[in-house]
Amino acid sequence: MRHAPFKGLFAAALVLGLLAASSPSGQRPGPPQKADPALQLPPSPLDGLLKQFLTFDGGIRSEVYWKIRDFIRARKDDPPARADCEIRLLAFLRSQATFPAKALVARELRTIAGERSIPTLQALLFDPALSDPARYVLESIPGPAADKALLDALDRATGTMKTGLIASLGVRKTPAVVPALAKYLEGSAQEFVKAAAMSLGRLGGREAAAALAKALPSLKGDFRAVAASALLDCAEDVLRAGDLEAAAGFYDKILALDPGPAVFRAATMGKIAAAGDKAPQLTLEIFRSPDPAAHEAAAAKAADVFGPDQGGPLAALLPSLPDESRVKLLAVLGGFRGEDVRACLREAASDDSPAVRTAALNALAAAGTPADAVFLAGRAASARGEEQAAARRALGLLKGRAADEAIVRALEDEAGDDVRAELIAAVGERRIFAAKTSLARQWESLSERIRLQTVKTLRTIGTPSDITALLNLLEKPLGEAEREEVENAAAALALKIAQPEGRSNLVKARLAAERDPARRAGLVRLLGKIGDESSLRAVRQALREADAGVVDAAVRALAGWPTSVPIEDVWDLAKSSADERHRLLALRGFIRMTVLGKHRRPDRVVADLKLAAEAARRPDEKRLVLAALPEFAGSEALALARSIGADPEVKAEAQAAADQVLKRMGAAK
Amino acid sequence: MGNTRSMRRRDFLKAAGSAAAGAAAFPTIIRASALGLNGSIAPSERIVMAGIGFGMMGIPNMEAFLEKDDVQWAAVCDLDKEHLAQARGIVDKKYGRKDCAAYADYRELLLRRDIDAVSIAVPDHWHAILSIACARNGWDIYGEKPLTHSLAEGRALCDAVRRYGRVWQTGSWQRSVENFHRACELVRNGRIGKILRVEVGLPQGHHDFAKTFGQEKITPPPPELDYETWLGPAPVWPYCKARVHMNWRWNMDFGGGQLMDWVGHHLDIAHWALGFDETGPAEITGRGEFPTTGIYNSALRYRVETKYADGTPIILAGGHYDIQGGTKWIGEQGWIWVDRGGFETQPAHLVHEVVGPNETKLPRSRDHYQNFLEAVRTRGRTIAPCETAHRSASVGHLAVIAIETGRTIRWDPAAEKILGDPEAERLLGRSYRKPYLLPD
Incomplete structure (x- = not known):
């Protein structure tokens, strides 16, 4: 870094600035100034930088600030150099520099200021603009001298300056300042009551708590609420320090004054914490009261107060509580172990209240054991909505391999279809790979629901080695939903094969040997779902078969292909298919594949979309093109949107698309 | 709150504190969010929400909550009149009414007693003050990250959320993906x-x-923005x-x-x-x-x-x-x-x-907003506390x-x-x- 040669002029300029400066109130700031220490210093490159910074307006020209910052930071760990910087920065604060310049310099002073800075800063505390930057620095200077400077200013300051000083004294957390702050709690100047209370709360400790507790009864309305919150903060300090009796006394003071609901709950929780060994007893007593707000506080503390094996007494209270309290206690009871807790949870899971039942099922997710597996499957089978989701979640989360074994065992024994379907779903959710044999037996079930769920679960826990079994299933007479599920499962398992080009081998082999048109159609559909490029030839051949079902399957396979590889095939179909359904499917497939090419130049994508628009015959086809256009914003997209808008049936959508394109074009600029 | 109720509370806690057995008759305070219910949810049983700050994440957060059946959005608050009007317009359009309350001053919003939860999406330097004030007001909070503007503020906010027993969800939504x-x-x-x-x-x-890079000329703040309050506790910078x-x-x-x-x-x-x-x-x-x-x-x-x-x-x-x-x-x-x-x-x-x-197993959520609402109803733990x-x-x-x-x-x-x-x-x-x- 290079600096202009310094001739010692800037120190003189600073002094002149100081002489010219006075506080806006007309008071001479602080004690009489002796000869400025900055004048005693030899020239420094910092002076040149500070001189350049005198007129900084807080805007873009901040280069000099960064240089000042670097200069100071490079010297802050060298005590003589640090002191040198401190003196020069203080002189700058006394100069006629702009406010933004002084504020930033004060910020740098904060990292190096010591007691030497206090007189200058104390004087600035009465400057309306600079009192904040001066306070910020004073807040950070360790030791009682800075406290004294703030305290001395406190009595003389007025208005928001006094509020600022009250805040700073709280930040410094010096117990000695408590009396000075406490007097504002009881003074006639109401504007400072809240600030004093909040500051005492921030300061914390027993002395501050005592001051707040003493003032609390005489305060009204919002003043009392603020003071009560501050006392809560202090009481926690006292509690952390281990003085339970004193803390309990402070919480009692708050509770005695009928606080608002939030403070009431907080004080009740604090009182439980301060009860020490008697906390369990107090918690139970609170639950026996009829106040849901108190119950909420007790529930929030229950896990801290009772050990993980001691939830029995809490659970026993459950039936006597109002619903909203039961929901809250149940949320906690999941964290407790023991048969007594579990029994209560199961009972609550059959309660009249849906909210209670759901909360109990959620609790069983944590507290349940393998013995609850069938019960939860039963609840999942009979419940609906959120309650059903909770039962399924709980069944999925039961801990231990014994839970897996219980589910598989129940699967063999369970007679009811609804419960068995839930157990099969749990096999998938829990990834019980050992259940595959049991699962295979479910395929023989007379219930379509069971067979469907079995295939869904196999999709999760199956491997490519199960594809053959699924293809065998496809050879049986199946309903439409079941066939689709089996095809989806086979495709999902094929996609687990690491090499993409080998994913469809088994299906292609079956197709080559299959003569039944309906089965051939199913296999072609399956090839489309797998999307293995090596099977495209077989699908194209299927387009030329005589059977309409096979042709339909081939069109659907191509139109729904997961990548854009067969885009030319679908475009040909969109242009030339005599079957209106096929033409429409192909056009939609073409638009989808065009949009997949996000790596392509937008104008080329739009050119393809233009082809689709020209081939579109119905408004909904044109809407598909319009919906894709904003992704490829540009003049071509805009022109296409406007030309499609000539059709009155899609005019509004075309206008919206054009607006989106224009917006994105604007954003790109 | 009447004297009778306060006397009962006081008597009860005094008695319970000294291990006396008698349970007093506590009053019943019923919040709209007290019960979690299935299916269609009556307006009186929805979680009543408000939002503070709509300059960036406030709008998408509110729109996500508006999609939930169990939320009733009651009020919006912003110190920029344009943001405020936009936010209110979204709520009114959603409900087909014109009764969403709008506040320029958050202290007025805090006077409401019907709010259960609040979504806060303001600049970082306002996070702690607003969040602690809302926690003290007994509101559950969906807040944006970073939690606060300083480490000391973060500790103070965590203490307040714990002290007042509030549910907190941070906008660290990746946990729900x-x-x-x-x-x-x-x-x-x-x-x-x-x-x-x-x-x-x-x-x-x-x-x-x-899209305001380069617009660094110092000017008076625009009339729609209360810049003095926007600066709030932060050091003064010219607008x-x-x-x-x-x-x-x-x-x-x-x-x-x-x-x-x-x-x-x-x-x-x-x-x-x-x-x-x-x-x-x-x-x-x-x-x-x-x-x-x-x-x-x-x-x-x-x-x-x-x-x-x-x-x-x-x-x-x-x-x-x-x-x-x-x-x-x-x-x-x-x-x-x-x-x-x-x-x-x-x-x-x-x-x-x-x-x-x-x-x-780590706690699982697939909908960050719903995860917050569930915790509000059950007083449970969110995925990003x-x-x-x-x-x-x-x-x-x-x-x-x-x-x-x-x-x-x-x-x-x-x-x-x-x-x-x-x-x-x-x-x-x-x-x-x-x-x-x-x-x-």
Whole structure:
């Protein structure tokens, strides 16, 4: 870094600035100034930088600030150099520099200021603009001298300056300042009551708590609420320090004054914490009261107060509580172990209240054991909505391999279809790979629901080695939903094969040997779902078969292909298919594949979309093109949107698309 | 609240405190959010919400909540009249009415007694004051990351949320996305063995969210914006357009740059996997490169190296291309990398693995907003609670201090104290402009 040669002029300029400066109130700031220490210093490159910074307006020209910052930071760990910087920065604060310049310099002073800075800063505390930057620095200077400077200013300051000083004294957390702050709690100047209370709360400790507790009864309305919150903060300090009796006394003071609901709950929780060994007893007593707000506080503390094996007494209270309290206690009871807790949870899971039942099922997710597996499957089978989701979640989360074994065992024994379907779903959710044999037996079930769920679960826990079994299933007479599920499962398992080009081998082999048109159609559909490029030839051949079902399957396979590889095939179909359904499917497939090419130049994508628009015959086809256009914003997209808008049936959508394109074009600029 | 009720409460607690057996007749305070119900939810049983701040995330957050059947949005609050009108318009359009209350002053909103929960999305320097005030008001809070603007504020906010028994959800929504959840569970269950190193790649530079870059001329604030309140507890800076909406993030007096913006996402995920949700590093070293002109002063490029008590190093970097964007755990038996839309592993088969019920399961959410609402109803724990957000933000705050001082920071995460460096200790908090104080 290079600096202009310094001739010692800037120190003189600073002094002149100081002489010219006075506080806006007309008071001479602080004690009489002796000869400025900055004048005693030899020239420094910092002076040149500070001189350049005198007129900084807080805007873009901040280069000099960064240089000042670097200069100071490079010297802050060298005590003589640090002191040198401190003196020069203080002189700058006394100069006629702009406010933004002084504020930033004060910020740098904060990292190096010591007691030497206090007189200058104390004087600035009465400057309306600079009192904040001066306070910020004073807040950070360790030791009682800075406290004294703030305290001395406190009595003389007025208005928001006094509020600022009250805040700073709280930040410094010096117990000695408590009396000075406490007097504002009881003074006639109401504007400072809240600030004093909040500051005492921030300061914390027993002395501050005592001051707040003493003032609390005489305060009204919002003043009392603020003071009560501050006392809560202090009481926690006292509690952390281990003085339970004193803390309990402070919480009692708050509770005695009928606080608002939030403070009431907080004080009740604090009182439980301060009860020490008697906390369990107090918690139970609170639950026996009829106040849901108190119950909420007790529930929030229950896990801290009772050990993980001691939830029995809490659970026993459950039936006597109002619903909203039961929901809250149940949320906690999941964290407790023991048969007594579990029994209560199961009972609550059959309660009249849906909210209670759901909360109990959620609790069983944590507290349940393998013995609850069938019960939860039963609840999942009979419940609906959120309650059903909770039962399924709980069944999925039961801990231990014994839970897996219980589910598989129940699967063999369970007679009811609804419960068995839930157990099969749990096999998938829990990834019980050992259940595959049991699962295979479910395929023989007379219930379509069971067979469907079995295939869904196999999709999760199956491997490519199960594809053959699924293809065998496809050879049986199946309903439409079941066939689709089996095809989806086979495709999902094929996609687990690491090499993409080998994913469809088994299906292609079956197709080559299959003569039944309906089965051939199913296999072609399956090839489309797998999307293995090596099977495209077989699908194209299927387009030329005589059977309409096979042709339909081939069109659907191509139109729904997961990548854009067969885009030319679908475009040909969109242009030339005599079957209106096929033409429409192909056009939609073409638009989808065009949009997949996000790596392509937008104008080329739009050119393809233009082809689709020209081939579109119905408004909904044109809407598909319009919906894709904003992704490829540009003049071509805009022109296409406007030309499609000539059709009155899609005019509004075309206008919206054009607006989106224009917006994105604007954003790109 | 009447005297009778207060007397009963007082009598009861006095009696219970002295182990007397008698239970007094407590009053019944019924909140709209007290019960979780299935299916169609009557208006009187919905969670009543309000929003503060609609300049950036406030609108999408509110729109997500408006989609939920169990939410009734009652009020909006913003100190920019244009933002306020836009937010109110969205609510009124949703309900087909014109009765969404609008407040320019959050203190007026706080006077309402019908609100259960609030969504706060304001500049970082306002996070703590507003959030603590709402917690003290008995409201549950959906708040944005980073949790607060300083480490000391973060501790104060966590204490307040705990003290008042509030539910808190941080906008660290990656926790509710499957890839991140699965990656964390795999790491937690030792699929890549002992963790040797974690790399967290964050964005670099400054992004022109509001398209106001270059509009740095000092001017009077526009009439629709209450700039004095917008500045709030932060130091005074003269108004210019590039300083405020959205781009405030690049000035360290209002935001924390890319580091603080993203630490609540990718480092939060790193913490989740490692079980560091309630702790922090023992050592932090950092360096940054800053703009030399213009109005922004947050780091353009940065690199932060941390070491946790168990010896795990976590590297955070923005603009250092040896660190891939997202979160990458490198273990003795492989690595796992996850980012938005990206999930890769070595060995490759891990990417398909899901942990079983007999392994350590992390809490699961697939809808960040619904997860908050469920916790509001049950008083349960959200997927991104306050303490967790504080711990990820703490790493960012400590990184800023390490960069600022140029020294290695030694940190006691239990006591939340910087060890042996009083100068760095001064930077744990921020001074407030008069007449602002942090509420208790």
